[in-house]
Amino acid sequence: MGILTEEMQRFVREQKLGFVATICADGTPNLSPKGTTTVWDDDHLIFADICSPGTIANLVQNPAVEVNVVDPITRRGYRFKGQATIVDEGRLFERAMSFFRNDYGLSEALARRVDRVVLIRVARVAPVISPIYDTGVTEDEVVRRYVEYYETIRKQRAGV
Numbered sequence: 061m062g063i064l065t066e067e068m069q070r071f072v073r074e075q076k077l078g079f080v081a082t083i084c085a086d087g088t089p090n091l092s093p094k095g096t097t098t099v100w101d102d103d104h105l106i107f108a109d110i111c112s113p114g115t116i117a118n119l120v121q122n123p124a125v126e127v128n129v130v131d132p133i134t135r136r137g138y139r140f141k142g143q144a145t146i147v148d149e150g151r152l153f154e155r156a157m158s159f160f161r162n163d164y165g166l167s168e169a170l171a172r173r174v175d176r177v178v179l180i181r182v183a184r185v186a187p188v189i190s191p192i193y194d195t196g197v198t199e200d201e202v203v204r205r206y207v208e209y210y211e212t213i214r215k216q217r218a219g220v
Contacts, residue, residue: 139187157174
């Protein structure tokens with residue numbers, strides 16, 4: 061068994077959105093959402109580069125990366141730290157693209173835009189837990205609160 065437990069893998073696959081932190085050439089941070097973040101195997105996360113020129117440029121210079129995957133309703137998640145490898149050809153790239161098309165469900169229109177994937181070897185994992193839990197509320201209460209909150213926003217946007 062690798063570093064990614066079954067629970068972590070289930071969580072990442074369910075959420076699909078990871079926030080990828082890299083380091084710019086000038087030393088400043090770069091944070092970019094990746095809607096194709098998923099599990100590759102027990103030790104790796106992967107995402108498809110659909111429109112990530114800044115992230116890729118940063119990883120070419122420094123492969124250190126952190127990916128945060130957080131459920132906005134439960135306010136829980138994980139921080140994954142590791143090293144990235146950019147894959148743009150060969151068997152691994154073809155396997156990854158087959159996975160994204162057939163298993164992940166990436167549309168053909170988006171798949172045609174993918175020139176490379178980023179494979180992240182996870183070295184450390186830490187939980188992300190909102191301080192709201194420090195107040196003694198239960199997860200059910202947090203879920204109720206944020207479902208109501210997002211439903212209110214949805215209704216406002218819809219003009220309801």
